[in-house]
Amino acid sequence: MPVRSLMGRRRAPVILVLGALLAGALSGCSGEAGAAAVVDGHKITVAELQATAKDLAPYLKDVSQANVLLVLIVAPTFDKAAAQEGVGVSDQQARDLLASQAPKGSGKAAAPTEFSPGAIEVARFTLVQQQLQGLPNAAAVAKRVTKQLAALHPEVNPRYGKIDLTTGKLTSPSYPWLVTKAAAG
Template sequence: MAVQWRVGVRAAGVLVALTTTAGLAGCAGQAGAAAVVDGTAISTADVRDALDELEPWFQGVTTTNVLAVLVQEPTVVELAEEKGVGVSDEEARALLAQVVQQKVAGATATFTEPSMAVARYSIAFTNLQGLPDAEAVGAEIDARLRELDVEVNPRFGSLEDGNQVAAPLPVPWVVAPQAAPVDDGSTEPTPEPTPSSS
């Protein structure tokens, strides 16, 4: 499933597209990990930082789609480089600055590495989609993502076929709170439970 963040006017023709591609203490024994990809941890702090920094400027930013992008970004950026349509940090910074300006003229914002990774992913993904053999490239991305060894912290998401990160699954031991009884104005007493004779 693809989630698209649209920004007023398309930033330099770039559509920021996120492909939605968590143990309680972390993943694979790595405390503080939102996910682990081929042995490299994506920290919960990185996911939180990107979410906090991007949320004011992009619609539809969620923990799940930020994590999905951070899982996929190295693969997508590497393939873009191989196909001759790579992306630089300067381009990523420029995209983020342009989005901020489109949202609030004269505004500035600071973005850390996790947010830069989201911007690099966006540009690389768009560049790959623009190639004449985009369908074959899409199949290659899918194949490469399937080869990754990915673990996701269930608090942040769940892992679906093809190493796609999806929303967290409900856990059976968490019970939804029940609504408080409504006062219907009745003056009748609530019946007392009667002891059983067991």
């Protein structure tokens, strides 16, 4: 009997260390607890991302958290470019856009009357894109923004996938241990 208890005591520290390593690996975003992404020191929290996706659900068909996260990552770069070009967009203009697009009696979820900061950012991003595309030097601005985006190195929580700002895509994570119905036969 004493042999078993000795072995159990020796295994406990190993199990604790393995558990700590696993917890660290699963947390993602370089130890930023609760982060969906970190961009230039700015943390986009999972809670913020979820609130934004929920606020936008009545406006966008099949809105995914990954797509919302991509916009939240790149929007500040577009905001800066718009401000530099003199076509910045205010939070109020973004709120007005959301209010004007509120679904009415369509059977969809009711549109919120107050919006999360993330939802306002996504709406502002939409307006900023329109403003930038309408500039006479739109091609030069787009080139500059693309260069600035390429210089960003956002850390994205692996549960949302991998980001490639050169293509503007956030690829979904793959789970090779899950078998799809088609593969299962």
